[in-house]
Amino acid sequence: MIQASACGKVILFGEHAVVHGFPAIAVPVSGLRVLVRVHPPEQPGETLQIVASDLDMSVRELHSVDELPDDPLLRIAALTLRAAGQPVPSLRLEIHSHIPIASGLGSGAAISTAIARALLSSCETELPAEKLNELVYQVESIYHGRPSGIDNTVIVYERPVYFVRGEPIELPEIAEPFTLLIGDSGVRASTRVSVGFVSRRIESEPVAVMPLLKQIGELSKAARHVLQHGNPDMLGPLMNENHRLLREVGVSSERLDVLVAAALEAGALGAKLSGGGMGGNMITLVGPAGADAVAGALERAGAVSVRRTTVQATL
Ligand code: PMV
Numbered sequence: 450m451i452q453a454s455a456c457g458k459v460i461l462f463g464e465h466a467v468v469h470g471f472p473a474i475a476v477p478v479s480g481l482r483v484l485v486r487v488h489p490p491e492q493p494g495e496t497l498q499i500v501a502s503d504l505d506m507s508v509r510e511l512h513s514v515d516e517l518p519d520d521p522l523l524r525i526a527a528l529t530l531r532a533a534g535q536p537v538p539s540l541r542l543e544i545h546s547h548i549p550i551a552s553g554l555g556s557g558a559a560i561s562t563a564i565a566r567a568l569l570s571s572c573e574t575e576l577p578a579e580k581l582n583e584l585v586y587q588v589e590s591i592y593h594g595r596p597s598g599i600d601n602t603v604i605v606y607e608r609p610v611y612f613v614r615g616e617p618i619e620l621p622e623i624a625e626p627f628t629l630l631i632g633d634s635g636v637r638a639s640t641r642v643s644v645g646f647v648s649r650r651i652e653s654e655p656v657a658v659m660p661l662l663k664q665i666g667e668l669s670k671a672a673r674h675v676l677q678h679g680n681p682d683m684l685g686p687l688m689n690e691n692h693r694l695l696r697e698v699g700v701s702s703e704r705l706d707v708l709v710a711a712a713l714e715a716g717a718l719g720a721k722l723s724g725g726g727m728g729g730n731m732i733t734l735v736g737p738a739g740a741d742a743v744a745g746a747l748e749r750a751g752a753v754s755v756r757r758t759t760v761q762a763t764l
Contacts, residue, residue, distance in 0.1 A: 553724020
């Protein structure tokens with residue numbers, strides 16, 4: 450059976466600042482995936498069907514590659530087939546996602562990427578990663594308005610990415626592995642809402658907000674240096690400072706702050722919200738000895754789930 454997958458992601462530094470032209474760093478979460486299985490149609494001759502039983506029960510159908518459907522799952526299918534010069538195949542795609550939605554872990558971009566990959570392998574064809582990235586970005590725009598592009602990039606390349614809007618993609622080498630815990634606040638939050646909030650603040654108080662975003666961008670630059678040269682423990686204080694700045698920008702929440710404080714009290718090296726904020730997830734950097742204690746502290750502080758992920762060295 451043909452199947453394809455795509456990973457989740459977390460933003461290590463620079464969310465929100467990246468929307469306004471400052472650098473950010475995101476890393477893949479390879480253990481958290483969307484899987485798409487390709488089946489023959491239930492009835493011969495049926496058109497392309499996409500079923501996402503984890504998300505909802507409705508069956509979506511694509512009849513022509515010339516359609517531009519509003520539905521994001523059908524939109525990526527149409528864009529992929531069109532880019533690959535393929536007709537609509539008679540297939541049934543089943544999506545299984547382990548990535549929670551609306552929590553800053555990249556579920557939308559991962560679903561699009563996995564659908565595109567499944568269709569390309571069924572048609573025994575390929576698209577360059579750069580092209581796939583562009584298509585997934587187009588679909589991300591349906592969810593988020595005008596996303597920076599960092600989510601689709603880290604997911605399509607499945608590599609840590611140093612990202613500046615409008616500049617060539619940079620995939621920095623990672624000198625030493627490090628482990629993060631991802632604590633879910635349990636509150637679903639819309640990135641579109643938090644991005645809109647920051648844009649309105651920039652309009653009404655540019656002098657207060659722009660320097661905060663600029664400082665966040667400087668933290669991303671410092672973090673890139675640490676990632677490339679080793680001693681990842683040094684990321685901890687940078688994460689703490691990034692969280693403090695995001696609080697000042699106004700995109701944290703009481704629950705996220707409680708989780709960040711609990712992780713630090715339990716011995717984490719650093720902690721911050723990750724993604725759009727106002728809910729969703731926080732991340733915390735842990736050493737090998739302290740991970741269990743920090744995970745326990747996050748659970749006691751109200752995290753509805755705690756996931757562990759290691760960013761591998763690439764050198
Ligand atoms: O999709 P999320 O919640 O991980 O947020 C993406 C990060 C933002 O910087 C807030 C938005 C963007 O488009 O980069």
